[in-house]
Amino acid sequence: MRRVIFVGIILGYLFSAAAQEKVELFGYFEPTGMGVKLDNKIQQLYTNKLRVDLKSKVGENVTFAANFDYITYHGQTLWNILDFLAPGVTDAVPPAMRGLYTIPFSDRHFLDNAYLKIAQKYFDLTVGKQQISLGSGYVWNPVDVFNIKDPLDPTYEQPGHNAVRLDVPLGTRYTLSSLYSADNSWENSAKLIQFKGRLLHFDYSLVVAETVWRFHDYTQFDFSQMMFSEMPEKRQLLGLNTAGELFGLGIWAEYGYNKMESSKDYYELVAGTDYTFDFLTYIMVEFYRNTLGKTDHHLYDINDWMRMYASEQKAICRDQIYALLSHPVTDFIDVGTSCIFSLSDNSLALVPTLNYSFTENVDIMAYLNVNFGEKGTVYSEKSGNGGLLRARIYF
Amino acid sequence: MKKTIVFAVLVFSFTLSPGQDLTGKQIIQKVNDIMNVETSWSKSKMTIVTTSGNNRTFVSESWSKDRGEKNLVRYLEPSRVKDQAILMLNNADDIWAFFPRTQRVRKLASHAKKQKMQGSDFSYEDMGSGDAFINDYDPKRLDDEKIEGYDCYRVLLSRKPDSDLSYSQLIMWVVKDNFVPVVIDYYDEHDAQRVLKRLVASDIKVIDNIPTATKFVMYNKNDNTQTEMELLEVKYNINLDDEMFSERSLKK
Numbered sequence: 001m002r003r004v005i006f007v008g009i010i011l012g013y014l015f016s017a018a019a020q021e022k023v024e025l026f027g028y029f030e031p032t033g034m035g036v037k038l039d040n041k042i043q044q045l046y047t048n049k050l051r052v053d054l055k056s057k058v059g060e061n062v063t064f065a066a067n068f069d070y071i072t073y074h075g076q077t078l079w080n081i082l083d084f085l086a087p088g089v090t091d092a093v094p095p096a097m098r099g100l101y102t103i104p105f106s107d108r109h110f111l112d113n114a115y116l117k118i119a120q121k122y123f124d125l126t127v128g129k130q131q132i133s134l135g136s137g138y139v140w141n142p143v144d145v146f147n148i149k150d151p152l153d154p155t156y157e158q159p160g161h162n163a164v165r166l167d168v169p170l171g172t173r174y175t176l177s178s179l180y181s182a183d184n185s186w187e188n189s190a191k192l193i194q195f196k197g198r199l200l201h202f203d204y205s206l207v208v209a210e211t212v213w214r215f216h217d218y219t220q221f222d223f224s225q226m227m228f229s230e231m232p233e234k235r236q237l238l239g240l241n242t243a244g245e246l247f248g249l250g251i252w253a254e255y256g257y258n259k260m261e262s263s264k265d266y267y268e269l270v271a272g273t274d275y276t277f278d279f280l281t282y283i284m285v286e287f288y289r290n291t292l293g294k295t296d297h298h299l300y301d302i303n304d305w306m307r308m309y310a311s312e313q314k315a316i317c318r319d320q321i322y323a324l325l326s327h328p329v330t331d332f333i334d335v336g337t338s339c340i341f342s343l344s345d346n347s348l349a350l351v352p353t354l355n356y357s358f359t360e361n362v363d364i365m366a367y368l369n370v371n372f373g374e375k376g377t378v379y380s381e382k383s384g385n386g387g388l389l390r391a392r393i394y395f
Numbered sequence: 396m397k398k399t400i401v402f403a404v405l406v407f408s409f410t411l412s413p414g415q416d417l418t419g420k421q422i423i424q425k426v427n428d429i430m431n432v433e434t435s436w437s438k439s440k441m442t443i444v445t446t447s448g449n450n451r452t453f454v455s456e457s458w459s460k461d462r463g464e465k466n467l468v469r470y471l472e473p474s475r476v477k478d479q480a481i482l483m484l485n486n487a488d489d490i491w492a493f494f495p496r497t498q499r500v501r502k503l504a505s506h507a508k509k510q511k512m513q514g515s516d517f518s519y520e521d522m523g524s525g526d527a528f529i530n531d532y533d534p535k536r537l538d539d540e541k542i543e544g545y546d547c548y549r550v551l552l553s554r555k556p557d558s559d560l561s562y563s564q565l566i567m568w569v570v571k572d573n574f575v576p577v578v579i580d581y582y583d584e585h586d587a588q589r590v591l592k593r594l595v596a597s598d599i600k601v602i603d604n605i606p607t608a609t610k611f612v613m614y615n616k617n618d619n620t621q622t623e624m625e626l627l628e629v630k631y632n633i634n635l636d637d638e639m640f641s642e643r644s645l646k647k
Contacts, residue, residue: 026474124643131498157496172641196642201489203502243502248559250504276506278561278584331445331514331620357514360451360473394474 027052027067028394036386038083045105046074051112058116066114073105081309084383086376089302092219100221100228101306113160124167129160132179134194134207135254135270136243139322139340140288140314142256142268143207143239145190146181148311151322151340152351152369153388163190173198181211188212188232202244207256209237215313218306228306234261250274266291268314282336284324293318297345297377317344317378332357340379347373347380361394419534419550425574426567427529431463432605434635438471438628443515444621453513454627458639463526465640476513482645486526487519493645500642509561516592516615516622520561521581531558532565543577543595545570563587573606575599590616603631 030049035042053067080102082090093101115128135141139154147158163181170176174197181190190211197204213235220229236259243252254270272286293315294300300316307313321343326336334355341348353367368387373380417425436458443451454472459465466487469480478495490503508520520527528534532552540549547568554563564587568578577596583589592615596608611624638644 026477028474119647121638133497133499136502155494155497167643169638169641169643172637175643198489245504248504248506250502250506252502274504274506276509278509280509280511282510328511328514331443331511331516331618332449332451357451361475363475 022056024055025052026055026395028392030390030392032388032390034386034388036384038384042386043079044075045077045079047105048072048074061119063117063119064115065117067112068109069112070109072107077105079103079105081306085302085305086380086382088298088376089300089305092302097221101218103309115160122168124165126163126165126167129162130165131158132161132163132165132181133158134192135239135241136203136252137254137270137288138272138284138286138324140254140268140270140286140290142254142270143205143209143237143241145192145209145211145235145237148314152338152349152367183212187234200244202242204240204242207237207239207241209239211235211237213260213312215307216310218303233263235259248275268292279327281325281327284322286322288315288320288322289318290315291318293344295319295344297347300376300378315378317342319343326353342373342378345373345377347371347377349379358391363392363394365390365392417536417548419536422536422548422550422569422574423528423532423534423552423567426569426576427526429574429606430528430576431459431526432631433460433462434631434633435459436628436630436633436635437626440625440627441513441515441517442623442625443513444623446619451514453515458635460635460637460640465637467640467644470513480645481519482640482642483519484640486530490519491642491645498646500645505559516613516618516620517624518561521592521594521613527560528552528567531555531560537566539571540568542568543597545572545577547571547577562591570599573599575606575608577608592616602629605631 028051030051032047032049033044035044049069049071051067051069053065055063055065058064080098082093082098082101111129113129113131115126115130118125132146134144134146139149139151141147141149146161149158150156161181163179165177165179167175167177174195177194177196179192183189190209192207192209195206212232214230214232216228217231218228222229237256239254239256241254245251251273256268257265258267259265269289270286272284274282274284276282292313294304295318297317304313304316308316319342321341322338324336324338326334328334335353337350337352339348339350348371350370350372351367354365356364358364366387366389370385371379371381371383375382436456438454438456441453441455452473453470453476455468455470457466457468464484464486466483467480469478470476480493482491483489487508488505490505490507491500492503493500509518511518512522532554535551535553537549537551540547547570550567550569552565552567554560561584562581563584564582566580567576569576575596579594580590581592583591592613595612595614596610598610599606599608601607607626607629609626609629613622615621
């Protein structure tokens with residue numbers, strides 16, 4: 001009840017402020033239904049998300065923007081990751097600990113972004129919780145140390161991060177950016193510098209970053225913290241990124257070398273290309289290598305799987321290819337399919353997709369996820385065939 | 396002195412005479428001059444009309460500089476696309492799209508120009524990219540014709556072999572009085588006899604001394620749909636900084 005009152009007060013304030021034309025108010029309502037077939041039984045999870053954005057020009061060249069998210073969950077709100085894994089992996093988990101691998105979906109509301117942006121002739125300064133988008137890869141971004149995209153839905157918005165960002169334009173072709181995302185100490189805070197430029201028909205950037213990677217040991221449970229043991233480790237990244245056109249094809253590439261404080265260094269590489277045919281069919285292919293991933297699926301352990309499901313690690317297999325084919329069948333309906341093939345364990349996820357612009361401000365999106373891989377592979381049938389239906393109503 | 400004035404008047408009237416024997420190239424050069432002003436700003440409304448009568452309306456603002464070499468388009472309505480923006484530089488050889496929901500700027504290859512603008516019957520290529528009529532097509536004057544109530548020059552524009560544009564040829568009807576193209580037929584890339592789309596311009600107004608068509612309808616012969624575009628406001632030769640046409644500006 002208190003939550004409802006809180007949300008009511010916030011929305012009431014926003015609407016009254018908007019009525020005075022001080023604030024631009026917009027956002028969307030997004031009901032989603034998803035189902036997964038597991039052991040011949042279909043399990044369902046339904047969510048309702050309300051996102052309210054506000055934007056206000058609070059002074060000459062000064063903008064305040066924020067968004068508030070409220071999400072409710074219904075249906076199967078407790079999912080045990082072990083149900084999706086091969087027996088060879090789950091056998092190592094003691095029966096008494098099995099319940100610890102459950103991911104709960106509880107109703108939540110939070111301030112996703114809230115920042116102040118000062119745009120001057122010689123710099124842009126953004127302070128507060130803000131989205132950080134780095135790299136030109138469509139599904140994977142080796143130079144992005146802040147976000148991990150969902151390969152089934154790579155264009156979905158990413159959460160905001162608390163940061164101070166300074167962008168300094170050097171003419172119209174170059175930009176120097178620096179970013180500081182504070183943690184409990186200077187050492188543990190994320191720092192990033194990016195130099196971005198343009199050469200002929202190519203954009204390129206050089207990224208240097210340092211952050212603390214907070215992944216967990218999912219075999220050790222810390223009962224004092226009531227969570228799996230955290231294994232923070234300093235990570236230093238040197239990244240390169242480029243995007244442009246060659247022989248009429250769109251091409252992009254991203255590389256990130258990660259120097260780790262205690263574990264083995266690794267690198268990530270993305271290379272992609274796309275093309276639109278005259279008959280408007282669009283095709284894209286993206287290759288991804290992550291040397292943190294393994295080349296043999298028999299070596300995937302509980303930590304690999306949990307880190308992937310908890311979005312701590314981008315991939316558990318070394319090499320993957322993502323392909324997307326889409327075509328506008330009418331002015332308002334796009335159909336297509338994406339597939340993700342793991343070259344390391346020969347498993348495949350096929351994702352037929354439909355996007356329908358139902359009315360001016362209502363989009364409907366649906367996809368199926370059908371996996372073709374043997375037990376224990378990253379896209380195995382065991383890890384769940386399913387689908388998702390989502391509407392988004394903008395206001 | 397008198398002789399000089401008479402000569403000047405003669406030259407002036409000769410230059411403006413609609414009946415003069417202009418070549419296809421000269422006509423297209425004049426069309427290009429009128430369409431590509433040094434700088435411009437406009438606010439426009441685009442309405443997609445489907446056979447089912449299911450209409451969609453978009454409102455956008457656009458800025459242009461260096462005679463159309465630099466372009467920035469930002470959507471204002473509806474909410475679904477609000478603040479989405481597209482930056483085109485070097486006559487649309489370099490394109491970037493900004494998606495505010497993800498705060499992501501994506502560099503697009505030139506093949507993206509073939510894609511429909513928000514599902515409309517206009518492709519990004521149709522919206523014009525600087526000197527495309529001059530650089531990508533060879534013009535040839537055809538017989539004059541009256542169309543849409545205007546006396547017009549008729550010009551065939553055949554795609555140059557090295558051009559990557561999507562149409563094999565265009566036929567353009569240009570109003571003799573003001574060099575505004577009032578009708579353009581777009582022909583299939585693989586079948587030069589097949590008209591894919593027809594653009595009809597109307598409501599010509601003189602804005603800042605420049606004749607400007609303020610309404611356009613693109614008829615899609617393939618899909619039997621049409622898209623209307625109306626210029627709500629236009630300003631020419633305004634002050635625009637180069638900074639306006641940068642990735643930084645795209646995000647604003």
